Amino acid sequence: MNLDPEMMEIAKVFFEECKEGLDVMESGLLNLDASADRETINTIFRAAHSIKGGAATFGFAEVANFTHGVETLLDEMRNGKRAITPEGTQVLLQGCDCLREMMAATEEGRALDQARIEALNREIGEILAAPGVHAAAAAASEPPSTAGPAADERAAAGAQAAAPASAGVGAGWRIRFEPVPALLKLRNEPTRMFAELARLGELTVRADLGAVPALADIDPESCYLAWDLELRGEVSKSALDEIFDWVDPACRLTFMPFGPQDAAPAVAAPPPAAIAAPAAAPVAAATPAPRPVPAAPAPVAAPAQIAARAPVVTPAPVAVSAPAAAAAPAAAKASAEAGSIRVATEKVDHMINLVGELVITQSMLNRFADGVEPEDLERLRQGLAQLARNTRDLQESVMQVRMMPISFAFNRFPRLVHDLSRKLGKKVDLRLTGEGTELDKTVLEKISDPLVHLVRNSLDHGIETPERRLAVGKPESGLLELAAFHEGGNIIIEVRDDGGGLNKAKILAKARDRGLVDPNQELGEDQIHNLIFMPGFSTADQISDVSGRGVGMDVVRRNINDLGGQVQITSREGHGSVIRIRLPLTLAILDGQLVRVGSETYVISLLAIVETIQVRKDQLSTIAGRTELFRLREEYIPVIKLHEMFDVSGGRQATEDGLLVVVEADGKRVGLLVNDLLAQQQVVVKSLEKNFRQVRGLAGATILGDGTVALIIDVPGLIDRNSADELRAGAARAARSERRAVRAA
Amino acid sequence: MSDENSALTAMAQKGGKAQAGDAKQYLTFMLAGEEYGVDILRVQEIKGWDTATRIPRTPSYVLGVINLRGAVVPVLGLRQRFGLDTVDFGPTTVVIVLRANGSRGERTVGIVVDAVSEVYNIDEANLLAPPDECHTLGSRFVKALATVEKKMVILLDVDLLVADDAVAADAVLEVAAA
Incomplete structure (x- = not known):
């Protein structure tokens, strides 16, 4: 479209509104059946009408014309001139898809898919051209006292x-x-x-x-x-x-x-x-x-x-x-x-940064309180307490701006489940709970795709066909549940189904077949379940376009880990599976434990810390003289000496007696050996990548009360044994190449 | 810091009077007795050296990260970057904060130099290509050479200087040297 820039700005708003309108239409259509009330269809109609009007205003004639067809059909439905049939609804849903596609094409200046538009237009035209049949059907369903299509409207x-x-x-x-x-x-x-x-x-x-x-x-x-x-x-x-x-x-x-x-x-x-x-x-x-x-x-x-x-x-x-x-x-x-406003993410980010600064100032003031005359002290403390409270409130309210209800991610599922279950010949009831649970916009955007993967998997692999369900004494319709709720400082999202559950024998056989597991290795139930997150793993006997290419679950897990979250699966054969995703509320701020390693300060996320134990050197045992283990009650956990890993000078004595911070991620635990625990405080996470690059083992940096920068430890990254090993090898490599560089100089 | 900035402005004005034409302004600084220059439009600010937080497992020329009004900014030691002998930081040691364009958009990076020198107006026409026969660590960051008041000024390419693939480039260079 050849709109001038100013017009394009306005058109952008229109495209946004169209997307919302289409969402409204879609959710309305999914709820639309013969028993639907007038308001539902009115809502759909209005959305279609606004799109048509907008499109015509901006000169998107094709969009307007197409919407006009959709609108005509809707209008007849709402006037009662036409009965609401599943076929009609299906065509309208396809119309929604087509409009979405047309919008995207128009926005990006691509050519429209004329064949698809025409095909749908024809279909709509066919429905519109057959009034007698539909009207008669509608009339038949009405009480005999009323006759003719007009009566429908009255009745409604x-x-x-x-x-x-x-x-x-x-x-x-x-x-x-x-x-x-x-x-x-x-x-x-x-x-x-x-x-x-x-x-x-x-x-x-x-x-x-x-x-x-x-x-x-x-x-x-x-x-x-x-x-x-x-x-x-x-x-x-x-x-x-x-x-x-x-x-x-x-x-x-x-x-x-x-x-x-x-x-x-x-x-x-x-x-x-x-x-x-x-x-x-x-x-x-x-x-x-x-x-x-x-x-x-x-x-x-x-x-x-x-x-x-x-x-x-x-x-x-x-x-x-x-x-x-x-x-x-x-x-x-x-x-x-x-009741929402559109705010540019940049602006919100800026606001969050400012508040972050305020938090830093406040903790800086806190440090001054240590060296003030005794008589001023009480007043200063009071003031500081108030400042702390204000800052916290402000921070919370500003963070709220970024928070969005998870319904933004959930809303697409009724349609997806509707289409997919049709395609697969399965009957599925979708239940959504906790749609109002709010989480950070960034987290929300990034969790949508993994959720789609999980839901598709549940539909494809989890829930059985109606015949099979009846055969094993389950209700014909499978139940797929998406639930979101708070737990501690985290958001939990669960994808539950009452399908067949994970087939352990099949998974294990497949994993051995693919060489992912050693043939003689014995695995526990959880370990077998976790195999499905391995790259290149898929048990679908036939690759369908729904799932089965083995690029699902490992991507899901990686995406979730990237968000600082974790994913767990529990499953009972024959009874269904639960996939549980644990996500941080926000990526911008974390509750941190400051630790001293030699002369340096690092931050560990409090969420990852299980406990902290005083250790002596003789409590550590070694394997092959290298890997050190610590016996924590019933299990041996690997120990990572942070001063060695991070090559900190003056961290030596930590080997003799230090503190072991036991951290957990992905259900695995390791102990991080540090010299000392310092304060606990909320820290504003700053990216290292923005001005520098990603550093393995570090999740980012933050600014402490004294204005210095402290590095945040990437716990899941450290725990991933492979990466930990790589880290060690990398450290050795880096040291070697540096020595060489010095020599060369 | 504001003093330094106003000094910078003063220098810029002084240089600005020198000549017109198709000239660009360069901020020059000293490093082991040599004078280097960077495009002044890339200079965000100049600040005194303060301790940086070391980042583990990075090349030795990455001195660490500093807090620049809330932003976490890496600081590179230019002596180390060029494989020169390191010296203790003195009163004239400064961090020049540069804006560079990387593969992921604009980045802010500090470089530590011995001292800030001058601001020169250098005509684009008077730039000389560096000779091909240089194979020292620092030479590949050189954009051009210029002669100002009979001294040689080495003009650096800011983007190359702070590029994050520089480490890989180093390795290649090392192999070539060996």
């Missing part, structure tokens, strides 16, 4: 209003609407509201010209009219409120339900539906009724005003202009519900 409207209707709502409303003169300047369009009212029931509109001044005194942009409206039909007060929601509160608006005498032609609830049905049937026919209203006083009042309005109303097809009014307040409501 009636059903929605049913609860409040019985007592408070008669068979209609008398509405007196006296707008403020500035009504039109405030961009309110009474005809649209009337058109919307006409959709709810039979509407009669009478304009009150009493307030129209003499021609010379008329301000062409003011509204001098008042209206008396009569709306017959089962309409709830809330439906009316919604329509008049946008009108300025200064307007005088009175609603009066019809008294018994008015309701005479329509006494009991169900029959009037039948009576009113034919009257309401031509919805389009009812709409012209309000249209002449502003035109009626034309000869008397403000010709300019009418002239300006008339062309707007007249050429627009009624069917389109009416929903426009419906879409506008709905969109406003939806965005208010989301």
